[in-house]
Amino acid sequence: MPLPNDLKDKFIEIVEVNHVLTDPSLYGPYTDDFTDHYKSQPLVILRPNSTEQVSQIIKLCAENRLGVVVQGGNTNLTGSASTSTPDSEVLISLTRMKNLVSVDTKGDSMVVEAGMTLADVHKCAEDNGKFFPLSFAAEGNATIGGCLACNAGGVAVLRYGTTRELVLGIEVVLPDGRIWNGLRSLRKDNTGYDLKNLFMGSEGTLGVITKVVLKLFPIPKEKETSLVCVESPAKAVALLNRVKDSAGSLLTAFELISEKPISRVKKNLPDVEVPELSPSPWKVLLELSLFEKKEESVLESILEQAFEAEEITDAIIANSLKDSHKFWHVRESIPLADRTEGGSIHSDISLPIASIPEFLEVSLKRLKEEFPWIEDSIFGHLGDGNLHYNFVSPEDPTLTYRFEEEIRRNLYTTVIEYNGSISAEHGIGMLKKHHNDEFKDPIELELMKKIKNAIDPEGIMNPGKLI
Ligand SMILES: Cc1cc2nc3c(=O)[nH]c(=O)nc-3n(C[C@H](O)[C@H](O)[C@H](O)COP(=O)(O)OP(=O)(O)OC[C@H]3O[C@@H](n4cnc5c(N)ncnc54)[C@H](O)[C@@H]3O)c2cc1C
Numbered sequence: 001m002p003l004p005n006d007l008k009d010k011f012i013e014i015v016e017v018n019h020v021l022t023d024p025s026l027y028g029p030y031t032d033d034f035t036d037h038y039k040s041q042p043l044v045i046l047r048p049n050s051t052e053q054v055s056q057i058i059k060l061c062a063e064n065r066l067g068v069v070v071q072g073g074n075t076n077l078t079g080s081a082s083t084s085t086p087d088s089e090v091l092i093s094l095t096r097m098k099n100l101v102s103v104d105t106k107g108d109s110m111v112v113e114a115g116m117t118l119a120d121v122h123k124c125a126e127d128n129g130k131f132f133p134l135s136f137a138a139e140g141n142a143t144i145g146g147c148l149a150c151n152a153g154g155v156a157v158l159r160y161g162t163t164r165e166l167v168l169g170i171e172v173v174l175p176d177g178r179i180w181n182g183l184r185s186l187r188k189d190n191t192g193y194d195l196k197n198l199f200m201g202s203e204g205t206l207g208v209i210t211k212v213v214l215k216l217f218p219i220p221k222e223k224e225t226s227l228v229c230v231e232s233p234a235k236a237v238a239l240l241n242r243v244k245d246s247a248g249s250l251l252t253a254f255e256l257i258s259e260k261p262i263s264r265v266k267k268n269l270p271d272v273e274v275p276e277l278s279p280s281p282w283k284v285l286l287e288l289s290l291f292e293k294k295e296e297s298v299l300e301s302i303l304e305q306a307f308e309a310e311e312i313t314d315a316i317i318a319n320s321l322k323d324s325h326k327f328w329h330v331r332e333s334i335p336l337a338d339r340t341e342g343g344s345i346h347s348d349i350s351l352p353i354a355s356i357p358e359f360l361e362v363s364l365k366r367l368k369e370e371f372p373w374i375e376d377s378i379f380g381h382l383g384d385g386n387l388h389y390n391f392v393s394p395e396d397p398t399l400t401y402r403f404e405e406e407i408r409r410n411l412y413t414t415v416i417e418y419n420g421s422i423s424a425e426h427g428i429g430m431l432k433k434h435h436n437d438e439f440k441d442p443i444e445l446e447l448m449k450k451i452k453n454a455i456d457p458e459g460i461m462n463p464g465k466l467i
Contacts, residue, residue, distance in 0.1 A: 078429025084464025114145025
């Protein structure tokens with residue numbers, strides 16, 4: 001149905017005419033999702049610039065029983081910020097709400113509006129002599145509100161935790177339009193249920209996060225980054241334990257990368273400089289963050305011991321920040337190299353770390369038995385037990401898409417058998433909703449539905465996602 005004129009006029013009263021979009025030729029950035037799987041058809045796109053405007057919009061949507069999809073940078077990989085029914089849902093983009101509200105350098109916290117990009121959050125922290133650690137390849141577009149709503153992970157979880165561990169307080173517009181001001185910066189608050197944690201990871205199904213109190217940290221003085229060759233995931237786990245024992249909390253990232261995606265980066269993205277190392281089926285990219293300058297490399301002696309213990313076969317340590325960026329650039333180029341290869345589908349599973357070597361062996365065998373043509377692309381945050389277990393089908397790119405359901409079911413069955421999770425960081429959205437229904441504990445699902453009904457009884461927030 002087209003947007004009724006009286007409703008359009010009321011939206012214009014709230015956010016002004018320029019920010020009420022009804023012309024589909026202007027919709028592109030809001031409706032085309034990163035994975036090319038989903039194409040939204042919203043009733044209207046609204047771009048508020050304050051909590052009060054969001055509150056008035058939600059009140060109007062609730063009165064008219066209109067579904068609401070909240071959107072930040074639209075960088076999710078699960079269809080969670082796309083409409084689920086054509087021409088019936090209101091899409092609210094928070095990208096105009098991007099202001100710094102306040103910084104408390106003595107209490108190490110900062111309040112920002114939810115539409116600020118993660119890259120700008122980093123800059124605001126740095127401008128005030130502090131560090132905000134959440135980091136991943138889409139940080140130039142992903143908003144901090146989207147990071148909370150997905151409980152984003154990224155490359156520094158090992159040291160600093162996921163988004164949930166980086167947030168002290170939030171402000172939320174509830175599904176009836178009321179504003180909950182939970183903008184407290186307390187490190188300790190034991191007055192009952194931790195409500196802010198309900199909204200984090202809720203994928204826009206419980207309310208609109210409009211402001212956030214973030215934890216800040218000291219800026220690391222130096223980084224030591226290394227790219228290491230290992231013969232197997234078991235050797236990588238042994239190395240992980242060695243580095244954790246020797247370097248403790250200095251270890252901020254520990255990424256496992258199969259040689260296959262690296263060779264696709266070399267083949268498909270010739271501009272990306274891949275460091276020369278001796279051949280090995282797996283690589284590890286690891287990073288230490290140091291808070292004082294050291295004369296000697298901390299990493300070098302740990303890697304020497306690992307070499308003597310035959311855990312690693314070769315290693316290269318970055319000589320400069322530029323080199324370190326080069327190493328990370330290889331890792332971050334993998335999704336694009338896979339997409340170029342053809343038929344790329346992705347997953348973001350997590351497992352108990354010790355079981356990963358056996359899990360990889362068993363799951364690959366089962367997948368190859370059912371889909372002999374499939375090619376894997378495995379990389380991810382081994383230090384967090386989180387793997388991006390992706391696939392390509394270069395011979396016929398349509399194959400992986402045609403068999404996507406079966407491939408996911410095959411993989412997730414093994415994940416659950418090994419006590420893992422079908423989503424470590426990207427969330428459920430529309431992509432994995434039915435898999436979550438199938439694989440999540442039924443009691444947990446029932447409790448989630450009860451919470452959803454209690455907070456959003458009319459079911460207007462992000463219909464068709466998560467539950
Ligand atoms: C190249 C690439 C690399 C990535 N790497 C990682 C990674 O390493 N780790 C990781 O965790 N993720 C990663 N992602 C996924 C994605 O960037 C994150 O999930 C990010 O948190 C999404 O933020 P966004 O602002 O784009 O949210 P959107 O995509 O706009 O929205 C995502 C979900 O959050 C909801 N939402 C958005 N804003 C709000 C709000 N203010 N209030 C309530 N709900 C809201 C939406 O309704 C939707 O359900 C990657 C994505 C890409 C494209």
